[in-house]
Amino acid sequence: MGNPSNKRSFIDENGFYVSTPLGNSMFPFIRGGEDLAVIFPLKEKPKKFDVMLYERQDGEHVLHRIVKTAAEGYLVRGDNCYFEEFVTEEQIIGYLGKLFRNGNTKKDVLESGGYRTAVRLWVLAYPLRRCVYAIWKRMTRRVFSLHRKVKTLWEKRK
Amino acid sequence: MRIVEGFVVCSVGGKTVAVASGELSKRFNGMITLNGTGEFLFEKLREDTTEEALAAELVREYGVDGERASKDVQSFLSGLDEAGLLIR
Numbered sequence: 389m390g391n392p393s394n395k396r397s398f399i400d401e402n403g404f405y406v407s408t409p410l411g412n413s414m415f416p417f418i419r420g421g422e423d424l425a426v427i428f429p430l431k432e433k434p435k436k437f438d439v440m441l442y443e444r445q446d447g448e449h450v451l452h453r454i455v456k457t458a459a460e461g462y463l464v465r466g467d468n469c470y471f472e473e474f475v476t477e478e479q480i481i482g483y484l485g486k487l488f489r490n491g492n493t494k495k496d497v498l499e500s501g502g503y504r505t506a507v508r509l510w511v512l513a514y515p516l517r518r519c520v521y522a523i524w525k526r527m528t529r530r531v532f533s534l535h536r537k538v539k540t541l542w543e544k545r546k
Numbered sequence: 547m548r549i550v551e552g553f554v555v556c557s558v559g560g561k562t563v564a565v566a567s568g569e570l571s572k573r574f575n576g577m578i579t580l581n582g583t584g585e586f587l588f589e590k591l592r593e594d595t596t597e598e599a600l601a602a603e604l605v606r607e608y609g610v611d612g613e614r615a616s617k618d619v620q621s622f623l624s625g626l627d628e629a630g631l632l633i634r
Binding site: 402403404405406407408410421422424426486488491493 | 554555556557558559561563565566567568569571572575576577579
């Protein structure tokens with residue numbers, strides 16, 4: 389009972405691990421604090437679009453998606469992130485095998501064809517999303533900078 | 547006494563677990579593995595109950611003797627209490 393401190397050994401012993409992922413790095417495909425993620429140990433080599441639970445060098449556990457496979461490991465990225473990480477097979481604890489939403493533990497969201505298609509489109513559209521994100525960031529930076537300038541001028545006038 | 551709100555019970559590979567979701571997952575990001583009686587008691591604890599009532603339910607459902615039922619309930623509740631998951 390309680391928080392299994394070592395997910396890897398729990399998975400090895402029981403063949404699965406279930407938890408509610410925290411954070412929004414995988415939004416919209418995994419909703420932090422809401423969805424239930426079932427992690428299974430790797431049985432075969434993971435493929436592009438698979439979601440992996442892995443351990444960072446600092447011990448943090450992360451659930452992100454493979455966006456590219458290489459001979460030495462995998463390039464992973466959160467669906468709501470704009471940076472990649474390189475992960476070796478030794479770092480991988482398991483893969484996301486089932487995903488339950490809205491407390492419905494009878495329906496595995498990953499089984500839905502629409503979900504799988506949306507994931508592929510989302511990953512393939514990354515260059516476009518990144519471009520839009522960069523423009524948006526630049527625009528908001530300019531707006532904030534302009535706002536600061538106007539505020540300073542206004543205060544000087546007073 | 548009852549269990550805190552926010553647990554979802556699910557079965558994976560023939561095993562049953564209760565997993566914290568929503569707000570609860572921020573302070574208890576883990577799961578509770580449940581056997582048959584554990585699952586039974588867990589579901590009873592979703593509503594206000596007492597230790598004695600739970601033991602009586604166990605006797606009625608599983609036909610175990612009262613002493614063993616009380617011990618099982620105590621052990622189950624102490625685990626939940628230690629994790630701060632019981633509202634008394």
